[in-house]
Amino acid sequence: MSSSTTPEQKVTDQKLDVAPPYNAVARHGVSPTPSHDEVARFDFLANFNKFLSGSLGAGNQLTYDRRVLPAFLKEHGREPQDRFEIRHAMNDDPFHKFWSALKRNSMEMRQQNGRSMVLRQIDELNAKARQYNEGRDTLELNPEIDVPRYQSAVDIHCMPGSYHGEELSGDVSAGANYDCGIFATTAGGLGALSDGGGQALVDWIKKERPGWQPRRMLDIGTTVGHNIVPLALAFPDCEFIAIDTAAPILRYAHARAQSLGATNIRFIQANAEDLSRWDNGTFDWVQTTMFLHETSGKALPKIIAEGYRVLADNGLMLHLEQPEYSDAMPLFEQFLRDWDAFNNNEPFWSSMHALDMKEEMVKAGFDREELFETGVRAVVDQEIFPEAPTGEDEDHGRAAYWHAYGAWKNADQI
Amino acid sequence: MTDTPFDWMAAANKKAKGKRPEYFDDPEDERMLSILMAVVGEVSVLRERMDTVERLLDAKGTINRDDIERYTPDKQAAYERGAMIREYIYRVMRGPHQMVEELQQTEPPVEEVSRELKEI
Numbered sequence: 001m002s003s004s005t006t007p008e009q010k011v012t013d014q015k016l017d018v019a020p021p022y023n024a025v026a027r028h029g030v031s032p033t034p035s036h037d038e039v040a041r042f043d044f045l046a047n048f049n050k051f052l053s054g055s056l057g058a059g060n061q062l063t064y065d066r067r068v069l070p071a072f073l074k075e076h077g078r079e080p081q082d083r084f085e086i087r088h089a090m091n092d093d094p095f096h097k098f099w100s101a102l103k104r105n106s107m108e109m110r111q112q113n114g115r116s117m118v119l120r121q122i123d124e125l126n127a128k129a130r131q132y133n134e135g136r137d138t139l140e141l142n143p144e145i146d147v148p149r150y151q152s153a154v155d156i157h158c159m160p161g162s163y164h165g166e167e168l169s170g171d172v173s174a175g176a177n178y179d180c181g182i183f184a185t186t187a188g189g190l191g192a193l194s195d196g197g198g199q200a201l202v203d204w205i206k207k208e209r210p211g212w213q214p215r216r217m218l219d220i221g222t223t224v225g226h227n228i229v230p231l232a233l234a235f236p237d238c239e240f241i242a243i244d245t246a247a248p249i250l251r252y253a254h255a256r257a258q259s260l261g262a263t264n265i266r267f268i269q270a271n272a273e274d275l276s277r278w279d280n281g282t283f284d285w286v287q288t289t290m291f292l293h294e295t296s297g298k299a300l301p302k303i304i305a306e307g308y309r310v311l312a313d314n315g316l317m318l319h320l321e322q323p324e325y326s327d328a329m330p331l332f333e334q335f336l337r338d339w340d341a342f343n344n345n346e347p348f349w350s351s352m353h354a355l356d357m358k359e360e361m362v363k364a365g366f367d368r369e370e371l372f373e374t375g376v377r378a379v380v381d382q383e384i385f386p387e388a389p390t391g392e393d394e395d396h397g398r399a400a401y402w403h404a405y406g407a408w409k410n411a412d413q414i
Numbered sequence: 415m416t417d418t419p420f421d422w423m424a425a426a427n428k429k430a431k432g433k434r435p436e437y438f439d440d441p442e443d444e445r446m447l448s449i450l451m452a453v454v455g456e457v458s459v460l461r462e463r464m465d466t467v468e469r470l471l472d473a474k475g476t477i478n479r480d481d482i483e484r485y486t487p488d489k490q491a492a493y494e495r496g497a498m499i500r501e502y503i504y505r506v507m508r509g510p511h512q513m514v515e516e517l518q519q520t521e522p523p524v525e526e527v528s529r530e531l532k533e534i
Contacts, residue, residue: 018496023486036483040462044455047499051507059514066517095513101437101444102510105451108430113455116426154432167425345432384489 017054017386019046019187024384025180026192029259030128030252032118032176041113045106045184052103053395063095064332083325083334083350087342090335100343107158107185107344114181115160118173129172132255139254141247142269148245150296154345163223163246175224175252182226188385189378189400190226193260196378196385196400197289197320198230203379204404205316206234214238214284218310220272220303221291225253225265227320232262240265241283243272273302281312289320290402293352300352304364313410317361320376323403325353336396349397357405370407377401454506458499465495 022034022042034042068089072080080086090096118125133139147164155162159178167173182194190196205212214235219228222242232240242265244250254267270277286307292300304319311317325334334353341349358371378400380387390401438444466485470477487495504511 014490014493016493016497016500018493018500021487021492021495024492036463036466036485037459040459041455043462043495044458044499044503047496048455048503051500051503055504056507056510056514059510059517062514062517066520095510095517097437098510098513100435101447102451104435104437105448108448109451109455111430112426115428116422119420119422119425122420122422155430158430158432160428160430162431168420343435345430347432 017050019043019050020384020386022046022183024188024192025183025194028193028256029132030125030172030176030255032121032125032180034117034180038113038117041109042181042184045110045113046187048106049185049395050187052099052106053398054393056099056102057393057395059095060090060099060336061332063093064090068093068096080331083331083338086331086335087338100339103339104158104343110181110184111158111160111177113184114177115173117180118176119167122168122171122173125173125176126168126171129251129255132258133251136254136258138258138263138266139250140266140268141250143247145245145247145269145271148271148273148296148299150294150299150348151245154347156294156345157340158345163244163249166248170251172248172252172255174246174248175250175256178249179224179226179252179256186395186398186400189380189387189398191378191380191385193226193229195226195230196380197376197402198227199379200376201227201287201289201318201320202230202234204374204376205231214315216241216283217285218243218275218278218283218287218307220286220288220307221294222253222267223249223291225257225262225267227287227289228265229257229260229262232257232265233260236264238264238284241278242267243270245269245271272306273299275306275310278310280309281315282310284312284315285318286311286315287318287320290322292319292321293346293349295352296348297351300355301360301363304360308361308364308366308409311409313413315409316406317366317409318404318406319357320402320404321357322353322397322399324355324357326356333396338397340397361405361407366407366409370409370411372406372408374404374406375401376404457506458502461498461502462495465498 022039072089080089151162151164161174163174163178165174179194182190191199216239217231219240219242222228222244225242228240228242242253247269250267250269257265292303295303307317322337323329325337337353338350340346358368361371362368377387390399436444463482466482467477469491470481470485474481
């Protein structure tokens with residue numbers, strides 16, 4: 001046996017599909033400072049998630065076609081009627097069970113890894129946030145706002161404590177943990193500040209309506225403000241209102257936005273089911289980004305109706321979500337897209353994606369002719385960050401490629 | 415109120431509210447896989463740390479802990495480390511990965527092949 005060491009093969013051409021390193025993530029004023037090993041944990045998870053949705057994920061379709069569907073046909077004498085029947089059948093399949101168990105573990109590890117990084121430096125992070133928050137009238141917290149049942153029933157994304165949880169009184173850990181781990185679950189697909197969605201909205205509106213200057217914009221369910229900060233920087237003369245029901249996430253969002261120079265956003269703790277503090281027609285733009293699936297069957301129409309009321313004529317309503325489960329979408333794809341609903345604590349995900357969003361917007365008051373749909377792909381620095389894969393390698397439900405449901409209110413009457 | 419310091423290690427392990435799905439017939443298997451995957455992750459972390467040490471030693475000859483903490487890979491090093499993690503993932507995930515191949519092609523048991531070879 002040779003005793004010589006074999007130097008690892010040098011890779012000169014960068015052809016393998018690997019995730020960017022967590023070091024490439026940009027820091028802002030309330031970013032946790034990662035240690036070497038904390039970076040390495042997210043590096044592992046980012047690449048592991050690529051493996052789960054790519055090479056290993058391919059087994060889901062195979063096992064369905066070769067084992068699960070033939071067995072179903074034999075037992076029932078018919079095709080599965082819906083995504084739920086497929087899920088129940090797939091949940092008994094050894095391959096799918098193991099894949100799901102690995103993916104669930106990856107999600108849980110992401111939470112543990114993010115929380116351990118954030119919580120070991122929680123005092124420093126809280127102090128940093130206070131510097132940006134204290135005495136600023138652009139952060140308005142309201143303890144009267146209850147956490148709605150749809151936010152408290154389970155911890156969304158398996159995120160312990162959800163958006164409203166605090167480890168220490170007044171802390172920002174919920175926001176910091178949410179923010180830092182998006183890199184791992186999307187394998188860097190949302191870019192250096194995980195704001196590829198917001199960057200995409202800026203690009204989209206500048207092309208869609210060049211020269212438009214909205215006066216006031218409302219971002220509903222803003223979370224840490226990822227998707228509003230790029231817009232606020234692109235429209236410095238516009239007044240931005242960003243609302244959420246959770247105080248801890250807003251403390252973090254406000255500090256983050258201020259540190260990035262987005263001082264024209266007012267973060268307000270409010271529930272979008274009741275926007276009565278704003279008059280009819282207050283806003284030129286009302287939007288949600290990846291939020292409606294975290295509400296409920298009764299809350300969603302109320303939120304859209306309230307959004308319609310506060311939207312001015314010739315104003316834009318825009319909702320970014322994953323594509324809805326229309327009849328045109330194969331049931332197997334619907335089942336794959338539903339994974340997070342039942343395995344990653346997204347209990348309204350499945351019902352929400354089965355809604356006809358156009359119908360919901362018509363019920364809120366829009367004319368059908370005013371509606372439009374478009375695709376929005378995350379805009380990232382492609383020197384470092386990957387463009388989100390769609391198609392075979394798509395991480396269903398997590399791909400940085402969204403479906404936008406929009407409308408210009410009464411635009412034809414202007 | 416007590417002055418007990420905040421135990422961030424315990425807090426980091428908090429369970430998310432919501433009943434955890436059961437993937438295996440035996441609940442112990444769930445726990446075993448969670449431990450195994452945590453170890454899989456930590457081995458990757460050790461490998462990345464070792465890679466950092468090796469790169470710094472190559473470049474500088476001597477290093478201290480701060481150098482490791484401050485190390486940021488350039489674009490080529492970042493890619494090589496990504497490829498290293500990918501290779502590691504493929505190695506430890508060989509079992510589940512081979513299940514995909516098994517699904518692509520049904521194979522007779524070797525016992526059957528053995529009987530066949532005896533006859534040809």
